[in-house]
Amino acid sequence: MITVHHLNNSRSQRILWLLEEIGLEYEIKYYERDPQTMLAPASLRQVHPLGKSPVITDGTMTLAESGAITDYLANRYGEGRLVPPPETPERLRYTYWLHYAEGSAMPPLLLNLVFDRIEQEPLPFFVKPIAKLISSRTKSSFISPQIAQHFDYLEAELGKSLWFVGDEFTAADVQMSFPIEMARIDASRPNLVKYLDRIHSRPAYQQALARGGTYEIPS
Template sequence: MLTVHHLNNSRSQRVLWLLEELDVPYEVRKYQRDPKTLLAPPELRAVHPLGKSPIVEDDGQVVAESGAIIEYLVDRYDTGRLAPLPGMPERQRFTYWLHYAEGSAMPPLLLKLVASRIASAKMPFFAKPIARKIAQKLQADFVDPQLKTHLSYIERELTQNGWFVGGGFSAADIQMSFPLEAAMARGGMASQYPHIASFVRRIHQRPAYRRALERGGPYSLLS
């Protein structure tokens, strides 16, 4: 049986959701982040050298990286319902959004998280004002403009039909869910980007999404 190595509050929630949409039987092995560092436990390195999640094992194959996992699963188990078949006109657009999610959308969100942690980190009192100023400048001069550029771009794309590929839901929407959930979890974003907010509400209503939450456990991006 296919096994998903699932880390709490992580990208692996998308893999569980995709498997529920595909109706593929699978086993979940759960791992918990370190409560202080928020890093994955070392046990995951026994599965893959990088020790990160998601990882899937299927028929002796170990597949890592969210986009690669989604491509593998749709190529093996889908029949054109959740991904355009190779050679179809929409396949290139599908592939684009699979890579865009982690290659372009996530970096400014991660930098914003890092900057906020630098500003609030414990350090000698004389260093704190300097660190806070550096973090604020990083956000104001680079992170926030980049984030606005990407979210505005995504907002425009979703005005076409509400999904990222063709006229309906696909695995590309599953891949894009994580950065958009992360963005909407920040206060005030929903009013600025109503199409993104609508997208996030609609995916949360899908029965397969809800089943994946039951299998994977609490997901703090939703809080």
């Protein structure tokens, strides 16, 4: 049976969701972030050397990285669902979004999170104004424009179809869910708002929340 090594408030929530969409039985081993550092506990390194989540075990096989796990589960257990047929335009588009989620969408969001925390950290009084100035200028000149560019692009893409690959839900939508949820989309991007509504109303998504526990994406 598959075991999901599940860290609270993390990307592993979407792996639970994918397993619910597939209808596959699985077990969860729960891990909690350090409340001060928000990092994963050292015990996750016993599962995978990087100590990150998500990680799954399937028999003797251990696999990390959200995209790799999503690809593995959908292809091995999806029985032709959630993945477009090989050698079709839809399959190429599916592969693109599967990699785009972490390769393009997430980096500016993570940079924004890091610089937000720099501004919030307790620092010596003579350092804090400089740190806040550097952070503010970095966000306004580089990070925020990058985020806007990416999410304007996503908004336009979802004006063409219900889901990222077309009018059929795929595992690429599971992969894309995390950056979109993390971005705190508002009414200025109605296609993305409607997309999140469609995601959140799926029974499998709700079932995964019930099993995974509290899910609050850092902001």
